[in-house]
Amino acid sequence: MADAFIENYASEANIVINIGAQSESQTKDTVLVDIAAAADVYYFADDQTRELVAAGALQPVQNADAVAAANAQGAVDAATVDGTLYAYPAMGGNGYFLYYNSNIISAEQAATWDGILKACNAAGVKATMEMTNAWYSYGFFAGAGYACALSDDGKTTTCDWNAEGGVNVLQAMLDIAANSAYINLTDGEFVSGAKEGTIAAGINGSWNAASIAEAFGDGYATAKLPTFTLNGEQVQMGSFDGYKFVGVNAMSENVGWAMRLAEWLTNEDNQVYLYEATNGAAVPANTNAAASEAVQANPVVAALAAQSQYATAQSLSVGGNYWTPANALGTIVVNGNPDGLELQAILDECVAGITALVE
Amino acid sequence: MQGHSTGKRRSGFLSRFGTAFFDGDIWVKLSVLFWGLGYFRRGQWVKGVLATLFQLVFIYFLLAFALPNLSMVGTLGKTEYASVYNPDTMKNEVNDYDDSFLILLFSVISVTALIAIAVVLMNIIIESYKLEIDMAQGKHINSFREDVKELFDSKFRLTLMFLPTLGIIIFTIIPLIFMIAIAFTNYDQSHMPPTKLFTWVGFENFLSLFRTIAGDGSSQSSAFGYSFVRVLAWTLIWAFFATFTNYFGGIILSLAINNPRTRLKKLWRTLFIIAIAVPQFVTLLLMRNFFGNLSIVNTICSNIGLTGLLQRWGWITTDYIPFMTNAAWTRPMIILINFWIGVPYLMLIATGVLMNVPQDLYESARIDGANKAQSFFKITMPFVFNVTGPYLVTSFIANINNFNVIYLLTNDYFEAGNLTMAAAKATEVDLLITWLYRLTNDYYNYRMASVIGILVFIVCIFFTLLAFNYTLGKGKEETFR
């Protein structure tokens, strides 16, 4: 893509592009240490948008209307801070959904947690969801109607998990965690387990699709997230939706050209190109590209689409202090509340940590 | 020292300067203004030229670098960053903004440089005075060549120490002073240069830490006090166990191997060395995967029924043994893994020491009728303790700052289970220094990180002084001369 860009604009300027490898989820660490020395154009995951904007590392998009029109609304919203568009949507589908092995779990069973756990128990295998990762555990509370939202300053989170009835959600989580068919694994461990046949279902994102498809073989199937039992009723799990953006370094020397490059990298053709090159892991955010047949047929995309009605964008819901307390909540759940703390007290403290002022 | 006409008493640097300045003749006094003057008057032309050049460089440095920054150090900058995009030039036009970070850094550098220059200047005055005296007494005045020769002889220490000391000043002292200063500012994620300014807040950071040790969880900083106490406690406990388990383990192992009736000593030693020769970060990352939730060790444990047993006893609530994800298990595991890494190393040191026990002590003991056990406890052990005592102290302090073991084993894998600590971004197995690293790297909370760094330093000083007092009077340097 870079070479094509250079060719395209060869008549106007002499351009040299150096490419470096950076995991999108950690771009902010590399950029924020020394913004001036960071790359001119970089990919990043949407949860870092606000921090990058606050640090002045992102150059506002100049032709925001054109970019907004071409890409999915959700992506555009996530890239907008205080009314200004700060990044070019490159990929969508950075959310999560359910993978399962249809040889062990039927589609019907895959619709509920109870069904999944029962099927796994019967087959002597396990299902996993990384509850200790606040990214995933958000789904339980969100589905039950509790919400986190960004407060006005754009950094602090408001959260009502400890409101009336929140303890029931926590109890539901504890129940699932206590089930012998449930296991808490990281992404990497999920893939290992799938390959070795000890894991039959897992909630995960799109980046592992290829490995899991290989592991489950002909049993490979995806679906939206299951429902869980809350006070005797089935409640659909919510989730986070995520995007990846291309940002332009506001301190770049050649900021105009950098913007052109960013736009180029995220135009419709290149989003399709990236999608094909990564075997479907890079789901396009561009509305036209995403609507193409090839993309629609991808089971990952289908599952994400099915889940998207219950999903909220991460960058609009939670601020910087959400993660560690919510992770800790997950740890308590997974370890089965080892200290025997009162559920309401746990939630109160968790919310206190989440809503703490970002200083 | 070459003869000094004011007598042989060893006077301090400042008093020598005072004497030189006040007792010196007009040339010496004027040398403060024109640095080369004293040398010129006494015939040391080359040095005079050098001194004058040095002065010119100093003036330039002062005007171009030091003054602009020092003048702003009180407020750390007033103009914030603002930029406007100009589509015609395709570039951002930026205002003339102040960068708090650079102001502070350059100020620290300037102050250090100015102090160094002041020292050099005082030395020049002292030397000019000495030249005046020597000339008056008719003593020989060194030519430049002779001065240079002195640098390799009586003043060789200066030549030897110059470069290393420069390195230390640039890479340790200046950054340290800078970071200590940061502890008194509000440099964190909301105040990040170059786009934002930060400013002095005095002792506010420290106060907020201590004021809220009780912890009411209502704001982020109150969780800091709560976490600080706990992290400090674990740091000390860890350092204690890590140091002493390794120490005794190494000694015992070394005794076992060095026992005269043990065969194949070299083989045993080599085997243990192989375990530590693989670089620490490889083995630690390996161990993290070795003991993970879905890992070899867990598989083996469940296969042999250990997991089931522990579940029945109620020791674990999950289907795997949470070696690295549950604080109660992880803490002992860390100490154990550190034991695994450290004991062979201690074994080598202990071997070296044991080989040096003076044999004649044993002989005389045997003649006096002592049996083996008595020899061991009354001769071997005290000797070993004596020689390795200092090592124990340095090891304890090093373990307080043992970043690698904790970070590599638990980062990104172990999540805190304590909500208040999580609010302060600490985990139950963090050392002060891993907490500091996380605050710096992941959350850009440089000010609290500096505060913690300073507190770590105070803790270390405390233990060092304790150790110094204990070993006072033992083992002076000159013993072996």
Place this chain on the structure above:
Amino acid sequence: MSRTSQNVTPKREKKPMTIQQKIALRKVPGDIVRHLILAALAFIWLIPIIWLLFTSFSADPGRNVLRFFPIEYSLNNYQQLLFNPGTVVNFPAWFKNTFIVAVFTCLISSMFVLMIAYTMSCMRFRGRRALMNFGVILGLFPGFLTMIAIYYTLKLMGLTNTHFGLILVYSGASGLGYLIAKGFFDTVPESMLQAARIDGASEATIFWKIILPMSRPIIVYTVISSFLTPWMDFVFANIIIKERIPQYYTVAMGLYRMLDKSSVNIYFAQFCAGGVIVAIPISILFVIMQKFYVESVAGGSVKG
């Protein structure tokens, strides 16, 4: 103590056992137990290393959790690592980078350390004690505190993102680590120094021509330990080498990155292979270093 029973001359008739023989025999079960324990301990100590070795030969690129020994063996990992440098993994480049950095670090560091150690040990001057105490105090500050400040200081000099900058970071303040070398120099007899001075040698001559040649053990120890530092550090390397271009990484950085969450399943076996390759020269050097360390510490007074 080590004189076990000696059967001095073979005798025909059966002699009653000497006391020494009796004691020796009584010790045999103890010996056996001790050897068994040693064997068991050595085995336990080596288990992870064995796992490392075997996994590096595994055909499965990810982690192996169900079985200790890999299901299939292959040399693929080594081949990939050594001969297929890619955009994420570029082991030959890493090795080369680290080697160059290590060589220069070792040169500069050793010089600095020896210079300061000798000065503090063999020379007497005003303020020596004060300087030594100051050095101890400086050493008590945690190194990470200064990471960001060092980064910007290097930036001032335009040296970030370069290997030269990394070399400076590793060796710049190395003078502070002079204690062990000083301990060695402390054993140089004062008389030797005096004799040399009386003979008219300048201090410089004494240092270069007399002291250094006979300080082989400590020089080797200093050289090797400073050579090893860049191989093991990934914290500072991460900060200084900002551009995320794998070609510039050091071995420690590269290996560490192989294990982050998104790549661990693809690269774990290669990580093991990388670990093994790196371990070989390091362990050899380490063993040599230990020998010289023991020699210098236990050497007692230095014979001229």
